[in-house]
Amino acid sequence: MKKTWWKDSTVYQIYPRSFNDSNGDGIGDINGIIEKLDYLKDLGIDVIWLSPVYKSPNDDNGYDISDYKKIMDEFGTMEDWERLLDEMHQRGLKLIMDLVVNHSSDEHPWFQESRKSKDNPYRDYFIWRPGKDGAEPNNWESCFSGSAWQYDEATGEYYLHLFSKKQPDLNWENPKLREEVYDMMKFWLDKGIDGFRMDVINFISKVPGLPEAHNPSGKTYAWGGDYFMNGPRIHEYMQEMNKEVLSHYDVMTVGEMPGVDTEEAALYTADERDELNMVFQFEHVDLDAGPGGKWDLKPLELKDLKATFTKWQKGLEGKGWNSLYLNNHDQPRMVSRFGNDKEYRVESAKMLATFLHMMQGTPYVYQGEEIGMTNVQFETIEEYQDIETLNMYHEKVIDGGEDPGQVMESIYVKGRDNARTPIQWDDSENAGFTEGTPWLKVNPNYKEINAKQAVEDPVSVYHYYKKLIQLRKENEIIVYGSYDLILEDHPQIYAYTRTLGDEKLVVILNFSGDRPVFEMPEHVAYEAHELLINNYEVDDQEQIQSIELKPYEARVYRLK
Template identity: 75%
Template sequence: MARKWWKESVVYQIYPRSFMDSNGDGIGDLRGIISKLDYLKELGVDVIWLSPVYRSPNDDNGYDISDYQAIMDEFGTMQDWEELLAEVHQRGMKLIMDLVVNHSSDEHPWFVEARRSKDNPYRDFYFWRPGKDGAEPNNWESCFSGSAWEYDEATGEYYLHLFSKKQPDLNWENPKLRRAVYDMMTWWLDKGIDGFRMDVINFISKDPDLPDVPNPEGKRYVFGGQYFMNGPRIHEFLQEMHKEVLSKYDVMTVGEMPGVTPEEAILYTAEDRGELNMVFQFEHMELDSGPGGKWDVKPWQLKDLKAVMTKWQKALENKGWNSLYLNNHDQPRMVSRFGDDTKYREESAKMLATFLHLMQGTPFIYQGEEIGMTNVRFASIEDYKDIETLNMVREKAVENGEDMQKVMRAIHMKGRDNARTPVQWDDTKHAGFTTGTPWISVNPNYKEVNVKQALLNPNSVYHYYKKLIQLRRQHEIIVYGTYDLILENHEQIYAYTRTLGDEKLVVICNFFNGTPCFELPTHLRSYEKCELIVANYEGDGSGDLENMVLRPYEARVYRLVY
């Protein structure tokens, strides 16, 4: 297997608006990030992924870009950004930027021009269609609820927006659009960045006919993913992007790809195909979604988590590369979702980190995860800011009369604002995030859960993350070893091995608050040497590796030599 720096790295995602505010306006900014770089260096991360900081009207918190080569005023200036890049590099870390080119903002000059007239040279940078039978051109539903089409009075046509109506989709069929995107990417790479995280990049190739989705239930709008996810020209577009841009630099690329299968992921990430390094898949993020989708929350099952993670580990082995994550800016906090965010918050946060970081792939840490930040339960919908959440409330509660308490329960569990409350730096007002009024309220548990406290406590979640990152540097097997599931049918324990040469790691994770017994499978017992390399409880626990009782949310990793 080819050795690459991005396989050996640990990535830390910064959502700038909520990370650190330097000027008291309540919004995180670039100078705030600069002020915390020593903290990230001390944690041990190799790469910082910066969520969008480009000029934007902020309809979808910066994922609606009006100028790809300028910095949003509330985040600072291009000079601030250049200083950030220099300071990151000076500390031996790398910086990757968010690339959002499935759609632009409706305030981008391309779209401003495109809507002027049907024969404008920029018209074909977007998807425009006349209405059909007095309605939208097709029955596609936006990912943010409602129709994926918006009527434009000026030219009497509709434009396609798979997200907000202020995020019109770019038409990648147009070679001039692609050229403009490649020139913009080259501009950033020449400034010295180290790669891109690509937003919903597998949406850029649509079925050119934009057909109606089969609709036996007669719904008003239907999700049309089969016509725009992993579309007919997607590999051609990504190979062209690689040839024209990415192949000229030693960079890291990760594509966000909802609806991707392991077989498709191999095509996207195989080293001989010249596309991307890795993808973000969502299968494990959908384990608690019922038939009604994300907001139809159901309990997740450990057997399903084992099946999904193992499928991806084995399918990409020696063929592609996995990204490893349990939360990000679009997902609830992992300790609230997969652990216990009250009584066993620290133990379960450490267990989940062990489970993830010991797998094969590149781990991604989302800001605040390293101190065990949790979901927030705002009492009022007035406290929520996320467009996806607010659209859902309008559709379910206002238009369809659903019970507001039920809607709020779903938001408390799955809303994107769970990840967007400010980073909790200390126990002072607003958790030390700002001297002003934060753009979104701080989680009330900041007095107990904060960085200052975590740094002082040698047994904190933070120090455990630091140890996991160090172990990755010390043990090649953590990066390059093969993965195999053991105890497949155990209902409380997720255990697996990693193998490289005559060395094995046994990773044991108790996912619940019971005290199950772990028994090492017979075929693993012929080892000559056994060493505990990391555990989330102090002391040895009861029993030896071959037969032990685990404590609630306990995680243990043993190194065996045969």
């Protein structure tokens, strides 16, 4: 297997609005990130993925870009950003930027021109269609609820927006548009960045003719459509982007791709195809969604988690590369979702980190994850900021008459603001995030859960992450070894081996608050064992043929 720096790396995602505020306006900023670089370097991070910092009206917190070559005023200046890059590179940290080119903002000059007239030179930079029988051009729905079409009176036509109506979709069929995107990518790469995370990049090729969508419910949810995910020209576009731009730089690329399966992911990430290095797939974060989609809650079954991760580990083995994540700016906090954020918060946060960092692939740490931050429960809908959450609440409660209490329960579990509450740096007011009023309320548990406490406590979640990241740097088997599931049918234990040449590791994880017994399968042969990492006190000489595990216990052994 080809060895590269981005396979060996651990990535840390910064959502700048919530990271650290340096000027007291309640909004995290670039200088605030610079203040915390030593903290990240100490953690052992190699790469920082910075969520969008471009000029934006902030309809979707920066994922609606009005100028791809300018920095948002709230975050600072281009000089601040250049200093951030310089300070990172001085510390041996790499920077990957967010590339958001499925859509722009409706305030982008391209769109302002596009809506002026049907023969404007920029008209074809976006996807415009006349209405059909006095209604929208087709029945597609936006990922953020409602129709994916917005009527524009100036020219009497509709434009497509798979997200907010302020996020019109770009028309990738237009070669001029693609050239503009490639020029913009070179602009940032020539400044010295180390790669891109590409927002919903597999949405850029739509099915020609934009046909009516058909599915059993009679509705099309964007996350399930065959009409704009992995479309007919997507691999052509990815290979063109690689040829025109990416191949000229030593960079890391990861594409966010809802609806991708292992076969498709292998096409996107195979070395010889010259497309991308990795994809973010969504299968494991859809396991606790019922037939009604994300907000339709259902309990997570461990057998489903095992089947999904095993499918991806084996499906890309020797063919492509996995990105490993359990939370990000769009997903709830992992310890609240997959662990126990009450009596076993510390233990389950460490167990989940072990689960992820011991797999084959590049691990991603989302800000605050390394101190075990949890979901939040605000009392009223007015305290939430996320457009997806607010649109859903309006559709279900205001328009649909559903029980607000039940809808709030879904928001507590799945809302994107769970991940966006400000980082809890210390136990001072506003968790040390800002001297002003935070743009989104701080989680009230910051007195107990904060980075200052975690750094000072040698057995904290933070120090456990530090050790995991260091182990990965010291043991090639953790990065490159093959993965094999054991105890497939055990309802509470997730265990797997990693193998590289003559080396073997066994990873033992209790996903429950009970005390199940781990029995080593007969086919896993060994004469001696060495404990690499553990989240409870363990006697290193203890026999491991049969182990009664404590709640949310994690152990990793090297077998000899």
